[in-house]
Amino acid sequence: MNIARTINLKDLKNKYENFTLSKYYNASIFLIICMCYLFAREDIGFLILVIAIISNWILIDDMLPMILPLFGCCIIVLRLYNGWEKLVDFWPLLIWACVALVFHIVYYRKEIKKSKLLLPLLATTVALFLGGVTNISAKDYFSFNSIYYILGLGPLMLIFYFLFRHHLNPNRKYNTFDAIVDIANTIGGIVIVMLVIQYVQNIFLPIKALGDMEKESAAVSKIINTHLQFGNNLSTVLLMVMPFAFYKAKKTKWLNYAYTTLGSLECLAMIFTMSRSGILFSMMFIIFYMIYLFKDNKIRDKFKNILTFTLPLIITLIILIVKRGYWKLIFKIAFNNMSLLQEEALVLLFAVVIIGIGLYAYIDLIHKNPKKRSNILMITEIVIISFIAILVLFWKYLFGALSQLGEARVEMANIAVQNLFKHPLFGTGMGYTGMHDIYKPHGLMLNSYHCVVLQIIGSMGMVGILAYGYAFHKKYELLFKVDDKKFSYFILPIIGLHAMSIINPGIMMPLPYAMFEILILAVAENYLDRKAAKFI
Numbered sequence: 001m002n003i004a005r006t007i008n009l010k011d012l013k014n015k016y017e018n019f020t021l022s023k024y025y026n027a028s029i030f031l032i033i034c035m036c037y038l039f040a041r042e043d044i045g046f047l048i049l050v051i052a053i054i055s056n057w058i059l060i061d062d063m064l065p066m067i068l069p070l071f072g073c074c075i076i077v078l079r080l081y082n083g084w085e086k087l088v089d090f091w092p093l094l095i096w097a098c099v100a101l102v103f104h105i106v107y108y109r110k111e112i113k114k115s116k117l118l119l120p121l122l123a124t125t126v127a128l129f130l131g132g133v134t135n136i137s138a139k140d141y142f143s144f145n146s147i148y149y150i151l152g153l154g155p156l157m158l159i160f161y162f163l164f165r166h167h168l169n170p171n172r173k174y175n176t177f178d179a180i181v182d183i184a185n186t187i188g189g190i191v192i193v194m195l196v197i198q199y200v201q202n203i204f205l206p207i208k209a210l211g212d213m214e215k216e217s218a219a220v221s222k223i224i225n226t227h228l229q230f231g232n233n234l235s236t237v238l239l240m241v242m243p244f245a246f247y248k249a250k251k252t253k254w255l256n257y258a259y260t261t262l263g264s265l266e267c268l269a270m271i272f273t274m275s276r277s278g279i280l281f282s283m284m285f286i287i288f289y290m291i292y293l294f295k296d297n298k299i300r301d302k303f304k305n306i307l308t309f310t311l312p313l314i315i316t317l318i319i320l321i322v323k324r325g326y327w328k329l330i331f332k333i334a335f336n337n338m339s340l341l342q343e344e345a346l347v348l349l350f351a352v353v354i355i356g357i358g359l360y361a362y363i364d365l366i367h368k369n370p371k372k373r374s375n376i377l378m379i380t381e382i383v384i385i386s387f388i389a390i391l392v393l394f395w396k397y398l399f400g401a402l403s404q405l406g407e408a409r410v411e412m413a414n415i416a417v418q419n420l421f422k423h424p425l426f427g428t429g430m431g432y433t434g435m436h437d438i439y440k441p442h443g444l445m446l447n448s449y450h451c452v453v454l455q456i457i458g459s460m461g462m463v464g465i466l467a468y469g470y471a472f473h474k475k476y477e478l479l480f481k482v483d484d485k486k487f488s489y490f491i492l493p494i495i496g497l498h499a500m501s502i503i504n505p506g507i508m509m510p511l512p513y514a515m516f517e518i519l520i521l522a523v524a525e526n527y528l529d530r531k532a533a534k535f536i
Contacts, residue, residue, distance in 0.1 A: 020065035125154035132429015146431030152510030164522030235278025287356030416458030427461035
């Protein structure tokens, strides 16, 4: 009797594992998040997803089924800027999640692999802990937000790196890269649906109720700024997952149109996040992917791909032209009412086009020259380091010109550079509160300079510069070793994430951005391992 019961439980466990590794599981998570978001019950969605994570850690030795619900937990709560009290009652679940994670690591322990990013991640962890030592008060250093970001960006990323290296596809049941691609495309679909729901429920209807938009521009501005204040987060997520739609478009025959359309919609969604950085990066990647799709071997496929990609863009452009008064005001508000002159707008558009073409040429150069990649990486690093050094050394002259723009980010940059010169060794730490008069973080938000470079030099000084410089070098060195057709799809999400991190917190946010970076890097390293190469 006991034997039969054991067999039944084992069969049930195997069936559950097979379900979590299937596309039906991704579809279920997709529906749960979208339905909870539609009815503004993010708390219920969050609860279901956390329970799924805990269950997966206990029942399954594979980390893959945990990725989508964890990512879902992060994005479903993005609009709760002033509604975090919905989630306060769930804090005991964090304890259970920690217990489940420890159980997973111990019970499903694996043979330890030699890992190339272990030392770089240890170095950044040390830099995070040393940041601000002797330079800020104990109260600021040990504040909840400071400890969250120190532990989240340091030890937590080490744990995720260990799990993704050792517990991702341990039984070789599926193609790891394709599974990550499916998760990324599901996330992209979720963000698009979230944005549509937000527009219909909280933007279109309230604006329509106002009547004359021009007369009520202040009210329109309040609606846009209130309900799209998480636009930077949405555009960052889209920039990370966008390349994977085009991977599936190239790989699949019958679903080519669907995935190309998904990629096109993700580009459009970035524009409608009303994030200035999202709008500019979207335009840049539209150029990038148009070149990418046009470089197909068959002439018929060239035009088929371009038509599929541009059709949603053309339809959207027609709608914008027909309702140009309506959308002109909304986009003007998105850019903080700083209307560009026609000449300035054309210069900006031209620059975006050139950068998009340049990015494609750069990726293509790396892809076609596997033997020269180390030289290309070295030259790239020299250019970037020289550029940053010039900016820092001559900042006092640049600040005089840039301060006239009246941008808060310019003031933040000035404080970061000043902190580097005042506290060159350890910076001012993640708990620094000296710029709250410019930017005061809300909830769990970082005391952020809104730029990864400024965050490193301001918060961790020379120790942080050396640690993160070493880590970035090792990360790209690893990615540059992927020498087949998957190279572009490994490196583009990282480039997109790092590009967005130049003007937003980005990878200085543990969940989901730093975790996603670690995931892609761990999958790339697994891909390069000889033992795993034939399975991945």
